[in-house]
Amino acid sequence: MNCKLIFVTGGVLSSLGKGITAASIAFLLKEKGLNVGQMKLDPYLNVDPGTMSPYQHGEVYVTEDGAETDLDLGHYERFTGIATSHLSNVTTGKIYDSVIKKERRGHYLGQTVQVIPHVTNEIKSKILEATQNDSLDVLIVEIGGTVGDIESQPFLEAIRQFRQTKLTTCIYIHLTYVPYMAAAGEMKTKPTQHSAGELYKSGITPDFIFTRSEKEMPIDLKKKIALFCGVEIQHVVNVIDVSSTIYEVPILLKEQKVDHMITTILGIEKKNSACTAWKKMLTNYHNRKGSTTIGVVGKYIELDDAYKSIFEALLHSSIEVGVVINIERIDADFTKTNEKVFIKQVRKCNGIIIPGGFGERGIDGKLLAAKLCRENKIPCLGICLGMQIIAIEFARNILGHIDANSTEFDPKTKNPVISLLVEQEGVENMGGTMRLGHQECRLDKKSKVYKVYKKEKIFERHRHRYEFNNNYKEEFNKNGLKIVGELHNKELCEIIENEKHPFMIGVQYHPEYQSQPIKPHPLFSSLIKQALK
Ligand code: GLN
Numbered sequence: 001m002n003c004k005l006i007f008v009t010g011g012v013l014s015s016l017g018k019g020i021t022a023a024s025i026a027f028l029l030k031e032k033g034l035n036v037g038q039m040k041l042d043p044y045l046n047v048d049p050g051t052m053s054p055y056q057h058g059e060v061y062v063t064e065d066g067a068e069t070d071l072d073l074g075h076y077e078r079f080t081g082i083a084t085s086h087l088s089n090v091t092t093g094k095i096y097d098s099v100i101k102k103e104r105r106g107h108y109l110g111q112t113v114q115v116i117p118h119v120t121n122e123i124k125s126k127i128l129e130a131t132q133n134d135s136l137d138v139l140i141v142e143i144g145g146t147v148g149d150i151e152s153q154p155f156l157e158a159i160r161q162f163r164q165t166k167l168t169t170c171i172y173i174h175l176t177y178v179p180y181m182a183a184a185g186e187m188k189t190k191p192t193q194h195s196a197g198e199l200y201k202s203g204i205t206p207d208f209i210f211t212r213s214e215k216e217m218p219i220d221l222k223k224k225i226a227l228f229c230g231v232e233i234q235h236v237v238n239v240i241d242v243s244s245t246i247y248e249v250p251i252l253l254k255e256q257k258v259d260h261m262i263t264t265i266l267g268i269e270k271k272n273s274a275c276t277a278w279k280k281m282l283t284n285y286h287n288r289k290g291s292t293t294i295g296v297v298g299k300y301i302e303l304d305d306a307y308k309s310i311f312e313a314l315l316h317s318s319i320e321v322g323v324v325i326n327i328e329r330i331d332a333d334f335t336k337t338n339e340k341v342f343i344k345q346v347r348k349c350n351g352i353i354i355p356g357g358f359g360e361r362g363i364d365g366k367l368l369a370a371k372l373c374r375e376n377k378i379p380c381l382g383i384c385l386g387m388q389i390i391a392i393e394f395a396r397n398i399l400g401h402i403d404a405n406s407t408e409f410d411p412k413t414k415n416p417v418i419s420l421l422v423e424q425e426g427v428e429n430m431g432g433t434m435r436l437g438h439q440e441c442r443l444d445k446k447s448k449v450y451k452v453y454k455k456e457k458i459f460e461r462h463r464h465r466y467e468f469n470n471n472y473k474e475e476f477n478k479n480g481l482k483i484v485g486e487l488h489n490k491e492l493c494e495i496i497e498n499e500k501h502p503f504m505i506g507v508q509y510h511p512e513y514q515s516q517p518i519k520p521h522p523l524f525s526s527l528i529k530q531a532l533k
Contacts, residue, residue, distance in 0.1 A: 011195025019072030043151035058305025066437025299362030332365030351531030354386030387506030468493035
């Protein structure tokens with residue numbers, strides 16, 4: 001087997017940034033000219049995160065091929081620009097689903113089906129599948145959760161077996177936390193020692209210990225960790241908190257020669273990399289001048305992770321445009337905020353994003369935001385549900401269909417401007433059955449959005465069930481909310497824009513999934529430029 005494997009585990013506590021660490025390593029190896037893949041193993045029982053609430057899981061990230069996945073895949077793509085796929089995210093639920101299906105088909109006839117070896121073999125085969133038939137040089141596999149969790153054990157056992165079977169070279173990186181204890185006036189390594197011990201119990205000897213800490217770790221502590229965890233001193237890598245942006249992390253790792261150490265172990269030393277474009281992006285980040293305020297009107301607004309890709313896309317575009325963005329988080333749920341405060345918040349923004357969402361809660365707030373943007377010419381980008389909201393608001397307040405709605409919120413409305421396609425009617429399975437993944441869309445050359453993209457043919461990713469109802473197309477077009485983008489070869493609305501407004505654009509897809517720090521998405525950059533006017 002040619003493809004080498006790098007496993008990233010985490011210990012002590014969750015939210016240490018394993019995803020960002022894994023993505024940063026992938027970036028550095030890609031910069032060295034390697035063909036890199038990334039994968040995330042998640043220990044929960046859902047087949048995918050598609051049916052989970054953002055409160056549970058944060059944003060659902062959608063791959064080109066239409067898989068609903070963990071948000072860490074978003075980091076992977078943003079750092080490397082390499083597309084992930086349905087092979088890149090495997091959950092315990094998915095593993096058990098295939099084991100049980102195989103069992104019913106008689107695949108294991110005569111055997112007692114067990115966690116070891118059947119579940120672990122299934123995990124291993126999914127990892128092998130993600131090496132894309134061995135065509136990658138390196139696959140980086142992040143294991144979700146924290147070592148010591150009951151749920152992670154089959155995954156740890158599976159990755160342990162890779163080294164034992166000597167199929168390929170494996171590297172195990174363990175990310176831990178080294179807290180600073182104010183009372184003692186020093187940083188503490190004990191949690192890291194215990195965490196490495198926990199990993200040992202699973203039969204895994206880490207090759208690297210990456211330590212998250214608030215302050216730089218003194219060399220003595222590195223030595224202590226090296227000794228107690230059985231790794232070489234230079235393999236104790238300190239990932240200190242970056243005060244500015246997560247996009248500094250790859251450089252932080254490069255300064256500690258992580259890329260060089262890894263390729264040396266893997267025996268695939270390649271060209272030296274300078275990370276020129278990335279460093280230029282970071283310089284631009286620090287050179288931004290002035291600021292503008294963009295409001296994001298959502299119902300999970302207190303939760304950073306729920307709109308992860310949107311916040312990141314705004315940051316990428318802010319680097320490109322050269323201006324700092326103050327994000328105004330506007331709660332769309334009037335049971336949590338009051339209308340007066342809400343109106344004030346919207347009006348103080350230079351631009352508004354109405355993001356995607358499901359279910360009725362917060363709809364009134366979003367509709368009011370769309371109305372305020374339309375009437376006050378505030379630049380506004382509606383994404384997915386946001387596009388549907390722009391359409392409903394227009395139908396109610398300009399076309400005079402006061403009961404206009406989406407059938408998602410009012411199945412009996414007489415004016416279903418947003419409704420289900422026949423194919424979606426009666427769909428019983430909630431998981432994985434929406435319009436998902438990247439699809440080709442054609443733009444009207446006379447539109448404003450064409451000036452944004454500067455091309456006619458675009459590919460964008462989708463995740464929704466309801467669609468703009470074409471029975472209203474003519475009426476909308478005639479009255480100035482124009483359908484200016486449609487799915488290729490099908491009369492299905494992708495983009496609407498308000499003719500009489502400088503920038504009021506609704507897109508049925510999710511542009512945020514494709515934005516990268518060194519390749520920002522033009523829709524977000526245009527929104528910011530309009531906000532500055
Ligand atoms: N709830 C809407 C639909 O299913 C919008 C989905 C979204 O915003 N992702 O069509």
